[in-house]
Amino acid sequence: METNVLEVHNLRTSFYTDDGEVKAVDGVSFTLPKGKTLGIVGESGSGKSITALSILQLLASNGKIIDGEIRFKGENLIGYSDRKMRDIRGNAISMIFQEPMTSLNPVFTIGQQISESLIKHQKLSKRDALLKSVDLLKLVGIPSPEARVRNYPYELSGGMRQRVMIAMALACDPEILIADEPTTALDVTIQAQILQLIKELQHRLGMSVVFITHDLGVVAETCDYVAVMYAGQVVEYSDVFTIFKEPKHPYTIGLLNSLPRHDMEQDKLEPIRGNVPNVRDMPIGCRFSPRCPAATDLCRAELPELSKDDKGNDVRCWIYSDNWDGEMEVNVYGEKRIAQGRGVKAVFSD
Template sequence: MAEELQQTNVGLDESPEAVLKVDDLRTSFFVGKSEVKAVDGVSFEVPKGKTLGIVGESGSGKSITALSILNLIEKPGEIKGGSIKYKGEELVNAKISRMRKIRGNEISMIFQEPMTSLNPVYTIGDQLSEVIKIHQKFGPKKQKERAIEMLKLVGIPSPEKRMKQYPYELSGGMRQRVMIAIALACKPELLISDEPTTALDVTIQAQILELIKELQEEIGMSVIMITHDLGVVAETCDYVAVMYAGRVVEYADVYTLFENPKHPYTVGLLNSLPRHDIEQDELVPIKGNVPAPHEMPPGCKFAPRCPFASDICKEMPELKKIDDGNDVRCWIYDERWDGEKGVKVYENK
């Protein structure tokens, strides 16, 4: 605890200290003899008190990355390598007893499906008190007080009554609030939100996102926001990692990413997005589909769909910082680039 205390205090100065550093994380699933590399060398940092968005389409490995952080990968999946450092402490291969102390206490997680993420046979109160009981040395009375307090905090009306209710008695939005209350009951340093609003209606989504943002400021925690929705990213994140086929292809602060994207995939995503706030001409989709795991090309995984792909894309590019501050995994910005010189990947309209 002393060590942690020291490190927390360092955060007072301006340097963006990272709460979590993920380096070259690799998580695979084994089906028979074949290996599916769901996460294949992912690296990123979560600055203290900030929100990192991880955005990608289905199959990009963003959810597996999240589950890997808390070591919640189930068989036949397995973390094969890399490092996950939480405040300097290595979590890959950490003892299970240590991981249990971190889960729900220092790093919490909320999930996509509020309808199924709560245990149907226990009351809201039971499930909320449980996490407090595990991590705080409170008596039963204090546990209950704290649980009610948390329900109030997430804006659930008449919390005393809700404590005795079962999940089926609550709407989807209310259940997600309960999930947030559970996740935040022990004041975590880091909240991992895995598509927390995907299953919810848009007016409820707005409530949940706002709630997370407000509570983040109150508690001073960092957030990893995993989503497929670029709107959610723009709305809630400070930094963004764009994932494609198990890798981060671009990393930048949110303004740079939306105004000056560098990776052809990021650009493709932005051009495909129908917007409600502006009038658009034709959408420009990305051609083709994400290849099946066994059809993945060598080298850049995006090459088969990339309008700029060249010979060198048969080799895997590194994730490298380029002049304007984006980290990009693309040959176009490398001196070895053999395609059209000075190609404009994105035009700011």
């Protein structure tokens, strides 16, 4: 039986600035089954990184989780004391960041940096921690790890640094690894090495992975489940095949239509018109409604809930709800579809 190692329900995280409240995350729900990989995709400013930081409660001092649940193996992490969170961070749940250059401390050797969490969480001696660091470097495929533990970050290439970050994250055998754009700063041939490494380690160690990325190719290649985020909210959540073959939300469809492909010829790209809304001035109804080709008065007036469709996938769109009354022809990116209450078939053509 599949159990969910992580369940996030209706998460809301706000930042309080001089100019008022910024609702960076405003309705995020997803589940991560044990041993699987969940991709969180979205464009810049969609709140995907803040979602990750909220899970680990690593928010800046003006940020606060104001609502929702984050259940890790059934226990709600919200309300945990700092001390209890510290036992989880880097231990049961660990994270790797986008910039391997800035996430490592330049004045400590990589051995010292990997040892830190081993000494803290696993109470190893300095010596044993360093020995385990060598093993970890070997695990992530760094050649001559005995010599490399004494290196400083500047002595390593970008790909090597990201491997070190992964070694640090794996030090305490985490149950969940959160990877925030781990390959975005890397060249594709190095990206391929790192993605492969994460996959292999996941299989070997039985970890569950949350993969945050803007790259739909990376999602298709690495993830089992996908949460698509737009303007602080999850707009669609389902398995990876459904997202790519039968996307439901007009934003997901638009995203796939805008993507230039290297593996096939396309005539013209179909961009999403307009721009991402300003976080301080969100549309009243559906946040995608100003850009949505199918938007109606209902969409502009009321925000739809994230609700299950007939296959058990989540979508936040009026078209798929009972409130969508009557019949209406909807033009979703060049494809005509007949929309009626719960009846619309939004099949994304190849």
